[in-house]
Amino acid sequence: xxxxxxxxxxxxxxxxxxxxxxxxxxxxxxxxxxxxxxxxxxxxxxxxxxxxxxxxxxxxxxxxxxxxxxxxxxxxxxxxxxxxxxxxxxxxxxxxxxxxxxxxxxxxxxxxxxxxxxxxxxxxxxxxxxxxxxxxxxxxxxxxxxxxxxxxxxxxxxxxxxxxxxxxxxxxxxxxxxxxxxxxxxxxxxxxxxxxxxxxxxxxxxxxxxxxxxxxxxxxxxxxxxxxxxxxxxxxxxxxxxxxxxxxxxxxxxxxxxxxxxxxxxxxxxxxxxxxxxxxxxxxxxxxxxxxxxxxxxxxxxxxxxxxxxxxxxxxxxxxxxxxxxxxxxxxxxxxxxxxxxxxxxxxxxxxxxxxxxxxxxxxxxxxxxxxxxxxxxxxxxxxxxxxxxxxxxxxxxxxxxxxxxxxxxxxxxxxxxxxxxxxxxxxxxxxxxxxxxxxxxxxxxxxxxxx
Amino acid sequence: xxxxxxxxxxxxxxxxxxxxxxxxxxxxxxxxxxxxxxxxxxxxxxxxxxxxxxxxxxxxxxxxxxxxxxxxxxxxxxxxxxxxxxxxxxxxxxxxxxxxxxxxxxxxxxxxxxxxxxxxxxxxxxxxxxxxxxxxxxxxxxxxxxxxxxxxxxxxxxxxxxxxxxxxxxxxxxxxxxxxxxxxxxxxxxxxxxxxxxxxxxxxxxxxxxxxxxxxxxxxxxxxxxxxxxxxxxxxxxxxxxxxxxxxxxxxxxxxxxxxxxxxxxxxxxxxxxxxxxxxxx
Numbered sequence: 102x103x104x105x106x107x108x109x110x111x112x113x114x115x116x117x118x119x120x121x122x123x124x125x126x127x128x129x130x131x132x133x134x135x136x137x138x139x140x141x142x143x144x145x146x147x148x149x150x151x152x153x154x155x156x157x158x159x160x161x162x163x164x165x166x167x168x169x170x171x172x173x174x175x176x177x178x179x180x181x182x183x184x185x186x187x188x189x190x191x192x193x194x195x196x197x198x199x200x201x202x203x204x205x206x207x208x209x210x211x212x213x214x215x216x217x218x219x220x221x222x223x224x225x226x227x228x229x230x231x232x233x234x235x236x237x238x239x240x241x242x243x244x245x246x247x248x249x250x251x252x253x254x255x256x257x258x259x260x261x262x263x264x265x266x267x268x269x270x271x272x273x274x275x276x277x278x279x280x281x282x283x284x285x286x287x288x289x290x291x292x293x294x295x296x297x298x299x300x301x302x303x304x305x306x307x308x309x310x311x312x313x314x315x316x317x318x319x320x321x322x323x324x325x326x327x328x329x330x331x332x333x334x335x336x337x338x339x340x341x342x343x344x345x346x347x348x349x350x351x352x353x354x355x356x357x358x359x360x361x362x363x364x365x366x367x368x369x370x371x372x373x374x375x376x377x378x379x380x381x382x383x384x385x386x387x388x389x390x391x392x393x394x395x396x397x398x399x400x401x402x403x404x405x406x407x408x409x410x411x412x413x414x415x416x417x418x419x420x421x422x423x424x425x426x427x428x429x430x431x432x433x434x435x436x437x438x439x440x441x442x443x444x445x446x447x448x449x450x451x452x453x454x455x456x457x458x459x460x461x462x463x464x465x466x467x468x469x470x471x472x473x474x475x476x477x478x479x480x481x482x483x484x485x486x487x488x489x490x491x492x493x494x495x496x497x498x499x500x501x502x503x504x505x506x507x508x509x510x511x512x513x514x515x516x517x518x519x520x521x522x523x524x525x526x527x528x529x530x531x532x533x534x535x536x537x538x539x540x541x542x543x544x545x546x547x548x549x550x551x552x553x
Numbered sequence: 554x555x556x557x558x559x560x561x562x563x564x565x566x567x568x569x570x571x572x573x574x575x576x577x578x579x580x581x582x583x584x585x586x587x588x589x590x591x592x593x594x595x596x597x598x599x600x601x602x603x604x605x606x607x608x609x610x611x612x613x614x615x616x617x618x619x620x621x622x623x624x625x626x627x628x629x630x631x632x633x634x635x636x637x638x639x640x641x642x643x644x645x646x647x648x649x650x651x652x653x654x655x656x657x658x659x660x661x662x663x664x665x666x667x668x669x670x671x672x673x674x675x676x677x678x679x680x681x682x683x684x685x686x687x688x689x690x691x692x693x694x695x696x697x698x699x700x701x702x703x704x705x706x707x708x709x710x711x712x713x714x715x716x717x718x719x720x721x722x723x724x725x726x727x728x729x730x731x732x733x734x735x736x737x738x739x740x741x742x743x744x745x746x747x748x749x750x751x752x753x754x755x756x757x758x759x760x761x762x763x764x765x766x767x768x769x770x771x772x773x774x775x776x777x778x779x780x781x782x783x784x785x786x787x788x789x790x791x792x793x794x795x796x797x798x799x800x801x802x803x804x805x806x807x808x809x810x811x812x813x814x815x816x817x818x819x820x821x822x823x824x825x826x827x828x829x830x831x832x833x834x835x
Contacts, residue, residue: 140593251588251603360603373727380733397603438733449724451652451674451698527593 140527141457141490143394146241146402147387147440150264151419152215152483154466154476155505157186157428159484160203162505169468169504171476172425180495188433191441197495198444198453199488200552204499204508207464207515210478212266212419215463217273222519222545229272234537236277240459240519241285241402243544247528248399253359257285258393259402260386278536285402292367292375293385364396365389378442383407383435387443394456405439407431418462421475444488457490457525468504482508485518491525491553498550516547524549578615585612596623596645601630610636617642626650628674634660641666648672652698658684669693676700676724682708689715700724737799738764740829744821754820756784760804764827767798770834773812780807780820792832 156162161175161184175184178196185193209215209225217225221237229236238246245257264271276283363369367385370392378384383405390401406417420427447453465483466476482501488494499511520530523545530545579589586605592598599622601608608630616622622643628650637660640646646667651660657679664670671693681703688694689712697719699709709721744765747754757780769775769792777798778786786809792798802808804825810818810832821830 371727373730376732377725377727377730384733445725449698449700449722450676451650451672451696451722454672454696 141525142455143398144241144244144400144457144459144490144522144526145387145390145394145443146400146459146461148220148264148402148404149418149436149460149462150216150404150406151212151417152463152466152478153418154420154424154428155203155482155484155501156466156468156476157424157433158189159185159201159486160501160505161186162503165468165504168470171470173429183495183497186433188429189437191437192444195441195444195488198448198492199486199494200492201484201486201497202499202513202518202550202552203484203497203501204482204511205485205513205515205518206482206508207480210464210480212463212478213269213271213273215478215480216264216271219461219463219515221273221277222514222516222547225273231270231272231275233272234278234280236272236275238277238279238283239274239285239402240461240522241274241400242276242279242283244400244522244526244528245285246279246283246534247526247532250397250399251359254361254397255286256283256398257400257402258398259285259287260389260404261288261290261382262404263287264404278542279534280537285400288365288389290382290386290389291365293380293382360396361393361398364392364398367392374446377446379435379438381407381435381439384439384442387439388446391443391446391450391452395450395452405436407435420466421471421477422473424466424470424475447489453489455490457492457522458488459522460486460488465505468506479506481506487521487525487552493552496552498552511550513550514547516545517550518547520545520547520549521552525553574618575620578618581615582612592623592647594623594647596621598624598626600624600626602626602628602650606630608632610639612636613639616640619643621645624648624650627654629653632656634658634663637663643667645669650674651678652676654678656680658687660684661687664688665690667691671695674698675702676722678702680704682711685709685712686715688712692716694719697721698724738766738827740766740827742824742826742828744823744828744830746819746821746831746833748819749817751817753784754780754807754809755822756780757782757803757806760806760823761825763802763804763823763825765800765802765806765808765821765823765830766828767792767800767808767830767832769794769796769832771832772834775818775832776811776813776815778809778811780809 156171157173161173162170163175164170174187176187176190176193178185178193180196183196183201185196207215207218209218213229214225217229220239222240223237241257241259248256250256259274264274275285367375367389370388375385375388378388386403387405390403393401418432420432444453444458447456447458462483462485464478464480467479471477482505499513500509501507502509523530530547530549532544533541534544535541582599583589585608586601588600588603588605590598597619599616606629608627610633613632613636616625617639623645625640625643625646625648631654632651633655634657637651637656641663644666647669649664649667649670649672652674653676655678656675658681661684664673665687668691670691673688673694673696676698677700679702680699682705685699685704685708688697694716695718699721700723704723706723709723713719713721759782767777772794774791774793776791777789777800779789779802781787789800790798802823804823806823807820808823808830809820812818818835821828
């Protein structure tokens with residue numbers, strides 16, 4: 102795919118520029134002759150919705166008082182000096198592929214505000230509503246803005262459901278001012294049991310029915326086309342109808358056999374590979390993520406939970422009650438197995454160096470364990486991570502203090518982390534884009550961390 | 554016309570000719586489904602793995618006239634070792650994807666001249682240790698992928714000794730994967746024991762997948778029968794006194810219980826919930 106990053110200036114700078122003027126078709130192919138390092142070509146964003154505890158994942162505090170350090174012990178990883186929580190034994194073997202950030206922090210203690218700043222890299226302003234077009238685009242949407250996939254291939258896909266908090270759809274998970282064309286397509290994972298959790302889809306997900314015969318789809322498409330012409334509804338841009346139409350067209354393209362269509366069919370995967378990821382929602386979702394990236398989808402965002410309950414009800418990482426049993430029995434085993442399988446699989450297929458894996462969450466959890474055996478929201482400091490494409494693995498950036506309450510060294514923001522992601526993908530983090538009203542914005546306010 | 558202008562014209566036209574040839578090669582590759590873009594480090598990226606999966610050996614021939622190809626992706630295409638001959642002159646190739654194709658050890662001979670090659674993906678091909686050892690002349694090679702091939706651990710170790718800077722990814726043994734242990738289903742409903750009145754219980758109706766967990770509280774062994782959709786009985790097994798049995802079923806199914814002499818004792822009717830079926834002391 103031809104990247105949108107190549108500007109006219111790049112063409113003119115290139116050594117072949119002048120001679121190329123006589124052969125216009127080549128002109129668009131042979132562009133810059135720069136010496137920049139190879140970059141990741143695709144991205145998988147793993148989001149632990151609800152706020153994953155940094156203590157019980159990437160920043161254990163074994164020397165803190167017992168009411169802070171909690172019930173679990175740290176374990177060594179493949180990288181000397183780096184410890185993870187004992188309930189991430191499989192992921193600990195992959196530390197050489199990962200760069201952990203232990204000093205990220207922000208100011209927003211609510212789920213909506215916390216996920217907004219984490220996923221958009223910008224502080225929320227005023228009342229947030231999911232569908233507002235002046236919201237900042239999510240990281241996933243923004244990455245998709247800089248990639249042009251093949252026809253029939255969505256720019257960005259979200260799995261397996263949208264983020265809700267007590268029934269309210271969350272803002273910051275969409276294309277925002279980039280426009281509806283950059284809203285990631287939501288696809289339901291077609292397999293996987295909830296892992297000791299509950300199951301309930303509450304989403305209008307794009308649920309592809311793979312058994313529909315191709316000719317029937319064609320028939321329906323042409324019927325629809327006739328109908329459109331008769332009604333004369335095919336005019337204007339940006340209306341709800343157009344958006345609907347775009348999705349319908351994409352669904353039809355998918356069903357009619359782009360590589361994405363094959364990728365969606367998990368039955369085509371080796372059963373042993375499916376077992377490796379785990380027969381739960383999270384495992385099959387990450388397996389599907391790999392298959393979609395393999396099929397040319399530039400960016401996939403996956404929510405990593407034990408079940409498929411979209412918000413509330415205790416199936417996400419929001420562990421205000423019974424934190425330790427929930428983490429130990431449900432959330433961490435699923436996360437550990439699925440994410441480790443993803444990294445193993447990307448590596449053995451030779452995809453890891455061109456695939457960037459981004460770990461994000463709303464915020465961390467409080468140092469103090471509350472009366473219900475839970476940890477509450479804590480944006481003061483928490484941990485995120487990168488793995489794969491363009492990343493120097495086996496390193497930790499920054500640190501939290503001895504209690505895990507505040508950054509101790511190299512404090513950084515979600516915006517800095519986003520800038521790092523853009524840099525790893527070869528996207529200029531200072532690029533200027535215009536919203537639909539023509540106002541210019543720098544896509545990111547942060548600076549890349551030295552993780553590349 | 555001055556000699557200078559003639560010289561200029563000559564240079565310009567020969568450049569244009571070379572570019573024209575490249576341009577036609579590019580168009581042919583595009584017609585075969587190739588996606589062609591510029592690589593990060595300059596040169597070309599040529600990819601067939603998305604919409605060029607029908608590419609066969611002869612389809613790669615135009616690639617011979619392309620001078621500065623940095624990446625070639627042939628994953629999932631119909632290319633065989635014979636087709637790899639067309640790329641033996643791609644001296645600036647850095648990255649080559651041959652995974653999930655029909656290539657075998659014979660393709661390695663065509664790669665000997667690719668001295669800039671840093672990445673070679675051969676996973677899920679017919680490569681063996683013999684072919685692997687022929688790669689030892691590729692001094693720039695940094696990453697090599699041989700998962701799901703005939704390559705053995707010994708073969709990997711041998712090549713790693715020859716090329717210490719090379720990382721060979723053998724991948725995991727899929728046969729050693731142990732599936733996730735599923736938690737036993739917890740019953741969420743007590744199913745009603747309906748004692749025998751002598752009448753045959755209602756036949757099963759197709760419903761949703763669920764589980765019934767029998768617990769035999771009798772002092773004797775019992776037999777469990779499923780009442781088929783046509784009303785016939787099908788024996789599923791026996792449960793010892795005090796024993797339990799977890800049984801996949803569908804909702805709206807009837808499960809009939811008899812003693813060992815086939816005396817009809819009673820039955821359960823399932824719902825969508827995981828049901829606990831207590832076979833009572835009589």
